[in-house]
Amino acid sequence: MIPDLSSPRPHAFPDAARPIGDPSWQRTAKLWSTLKEVCDLLRIPVTTAVAMQEDLFQHVQFKAGQRIHTIGQPFDVLYVVNSGFLKTVMIDAHGNDQILSFPMKGDLFGVDGIHAARYECEAVALTNCDVILIPFKKFSALGRAHPELESAIYGVMSRELIREQTMASMLGSLSAEARVARFLVYLSERFGELGYSGKQFNLRMTRNEIGSYLGLTLETVSRTFSAFNEMGLISVDQRAIDIKDFNALKTMRRLPASRNRKEKAAAAQQAAA
Amino acid sequence: MIPDLSSPRPHAFPDAARPIGDPSWQRTAKLWSTLKEVCDLLRIPVTTAVAMQEDLFQHVQFKAGQRIHTIGQPFDVLYVVNSGFLKTVMIDAHGNDQILSFPMKGDLFGVDGIHAARYECEAVALTNCDVILIPFKKFSALGRAHPELESAIYGVMSRELIREQTMASMLGSLSAEARVARFLVYLSERFGELGYSGKQFNLRMTRNEIGSYLGLTLETVSRTFSAFNEMGLISVDQRAIDIKDFNALKTMRRLPASRNRKEKAAAAQQAAA
């Protein structure tokens, strides 16, 4: 599109924005991982047979702002995030773009490339990061050799599909407040699973990027953060978030509410029958 | 044309609402299909080896209003639509529900069940329909025997993921008019591919269902149809649609527009590969 391949974004991601305990990217730079290590990252249970596989998967490092793949680029590898934070962006026919996900440690991306052998979206590093290249051919061949691995692959793809469905559902039915609350809950839970603090963390993305992801404007995101702050649900200062009332966020809705009244009534009727 | 067999819902789907050339469901009732027939339906290219497979897949018929599977139900089969129209519905923790897709001939559904071995959404027949049961175990075993088939399976799953991504993108960025226009374009193209008229067709779903799918209220859907009618883009009478200006629908946007200005500017900045 508009390739200006020089300078990575100026002052994009200060150290202060790193997560507590963020593995120092440069020092831990690893070059290869075994199949077992990849499966562990993806939270796939491994059998001994799989654990024995000696195939190695290459790591690649990207700096903040760098693009991992572009739209239309020929597909041949899937990616697993080992460290760092990314975004995936879809750009429609009219140049409108929309953020689809914020992959982080243990997430798989690039799956959309399988269908037409071209990536349908682009992936960009939000921070310096380390990703593992999974040549798709090799991966599916391993799946053929190890049925449990194969079904795990299907499982991971299915999980991705469910994620997108849940996203679509959220965009279709929740208010701005509810969307932002869910986003915070999601981040909190993910950070918790990754061993960081689920209460205090730093956002890796701009208000604009959050807005694009949630189908809102950056101003609405900012205002909603401020509102949560005043309500005592969180404390927010720029990218730094401190969750004070997790439960309130988790149960927040303020939904358009009556959109489905009749349909629900009908469903109740049918359930009774 | 077709005698309505005592459908549970009263006056749910009148004969007038059937598509031109709709295969007569009762008469063509088929009990089993070969792997090749299933692949053809799914638009998967088949090799001779696959064409030779003698495995048979069972058909099941559902009447309008019947449920194919529920949320939480144990997963063991995928479904391919042979005829008729369905909807898939996700219901969130608070009972809010959202329509995710309207599967029709050649579509696969149930993929979301793979991950947790339970369906994550429910599927309901909008019209009488005929679906093919694909036991997932059997399907993946066949994939292992025929690598081309396996990669086709991955391809179909990837296609589903892209569909959801595109949906999320649309819900996040398009105006009500643009969403409705896209919906009509989508239906028109699908009907065309299925050999029906892409210009004149009957909607198989209510305004409420369309609204749920598009993240709008039923009133907005109705008003938008009326507006398109007055603009001369379509002619609409209840469920009957006649598309007059396909191109205008296809290029319609009325997008929030400035949401991504800054981000686009930033996108010009690209780091070296």
Next chain:
DNA sequence: CGCTACATTGAGTGAGTTCAAAATGCGTGG
């Protein structure tokens, strides 16, 4: 320091929702 990107906050507007009422279409039961 000044530059640039990012974030916050305010005021006004508008697209889409909510609530309400009337019209249409279809099946059922008299």
Next chain:
DNA sequence: CCACGCATTTTGAACTCACTCAATGTAGCG
């Protein structure tokens, strides 16, 4: 066959949430 009942659709009027436009504040970097 017609009248009634029910689901659905259409249309109107008022409201409101989120967007737009704009100004100000903050943080890091050259």
